[in-house]
Amino acid sequence: MITKVSIGTSFMGALNYNLQKLYSKDESQKAELLATNFASLKQQSIKNELRLLQSLNPRLKRNTFHTSLNFGKDEVISNDKMLTIAEEYIKKMGFDNNAYFIFRHHDTGHPHCHILVLRNRFDGTVVSDSRNYQRSDQIARELEIKYNLEQVKSSQESKVKSPDKDEIEMALRTGKASQRIVLQELVGAALKKSNNIPSFIGHLEKSGVYVLFNQASTGRVSGISYCYGGFVAKGQALGNQFKWGQVSKTLHYEQAKDLQSIDEANHRTRAAYPKGENDYSAGKSTVDRMSNRTAKLPESNLEESKNSSRSNPFESSNHSFETRSTNKETDFGNDREPENLPSSDQGSTNSFFHAPSAIASLGDLLAAASTTGNVNDDSKRKKKKEDKNIGIGR
Known part of the structure; x- marks a missing residue:
């Protein structure tokens, strides 16, 4: 199993890439939603939940963890098995109290799924992105053994990088x-x-x-x-x-x-x-x-x-250069809503395995906030009040 990890700044941009696949009329491009703990697939509802979670850590910009789990082309992986592996992968990466989506894609010759997780946790903390790639690689090796998957060499063992x-x-x-x-x-x-x-x-x-x-x-x-x-x-x-x-x-x-x-x-x-x-x-x-x-x-x-593309030659200093892949699957720059998305909830057609726990977690957050519904505004008002009291004390 090979994992491809990206950290980005636009959760909605990455989500919309997957939703376009979910609602595609082309069966060869169509994706399936295996699980999510968001309460609804309505765009505004998702944005409201994201806004609430992000308000707890407003300075965090790179808040989006997007990865794909890629299985061997000859492996037969049921939706249930893929979901079990994906959920275990999420937890091992430290996302045990986070908002997430898991989509299965059918647009390549091998079974694979996309995992989209918000790094902001429900308790207000943030999951570290330290050594993401190394940890992901190690977890993949562990899951291969546990679930009897086709085993591949780790990135450390592989001498030649495979074509992307x-x-x-x-x-x-x-x-x-x-x-x-x-x-x-x-x-x-x-x-x-x-x-x-x-x-x-x-x-x-x-x-x-x-x-x-x-x-x-x-x-x-x-x-x-x-x-x-x-x-x-x-x-x-x-x-x-x-x-x-x-x-x-x-x-x-x-x-x-x-x-x-x-x-x-x-x-x-x-x-x-x-x-x-x-x-x-x-x-x-x-x-x-x-x-x-x-x-x-x-x-x-x-x-x-x-006819070859020109690349950067070298300065007479200690600089060197490397190529970068432009993989659309990991493009976080698009925050636009996809066209022709259903306006109603999709609960009747997609499985929400953990929606109740997500709603309960959000309820705790809402209870902690005042009736204004704005965590940032509440903290600012509280600070102003404390400053005012300190001034009176003086």
Whole structure:
């Protein structure tokens, strides 16, 4: 089981992505609501509950935990089993007193569900987001064993990062592998042929791959990036075996011995990927700056690079870059309501496994607030009253 975790700022934006699937007329895209502890699916009702919970921690911006649990394509997972696993995952992640939704999606070739949880707890505290990805990975391994699921390697054990959804779709659409996958092949081949840092650099450059070492003024190397055809990625973006920590062990790196080779490689890379004069001029976005870069590649790669997307070349400092996936499933920027949503409650067609407990929890919160219904206003009035009494005492 693979988990994909995102932390965002718009609960409604993430929810609306799932609701669009829930109400889709396309059966291949349609989702199912497995569970929620919200009292209703009415947009205004959901917003009212969120507003009340968020008012307890108004400074918390990244309040939305959104993850997907992805099972093996050949695994047969009933709704009941998926729900049991999802609810146990939620509790193990620390969300045992939070508002949440669990949706099952059917838009891919493997069983999976989406979990959406508000980090604000019913008691006014907030669930920590510390080590989210590591904890999620560890919990997935535990659940695989407990529920006899197809076991996969943890992110720490995996040497090569698997292609993501966008890369798979691109390969199916165009018949070509992504540049990241190509880089994995080229760098992997160079590692197999090399027994030291200089030979590694040489094999990479012969295949058209430039390498940039993140090197301090003392000569110490702390990271590595690879670029090919105008595409740039950190070692971490390719997989654990391509990270500097593993590369340095595999090739028996010695700072004094390899210093000159690394310096010369960095100079060649920066010459091939020069920084534009107006690169950091005011008003230019990162995307604009990246599109202005022109890589000077070997002639054998010129034709291939003409249609490739331009990525950020390197400054003569300790900066490196990595690619980011634009997965719509984890886009929290859209807070608009989806069109054509039913105006009535959906309780008759969807299972609300924990609605009574949610209503009771909200009742406790409402009881703690005054009749104004605004927790923030109440706290402000209370503070003003205390300040006034202190002034009288003086």
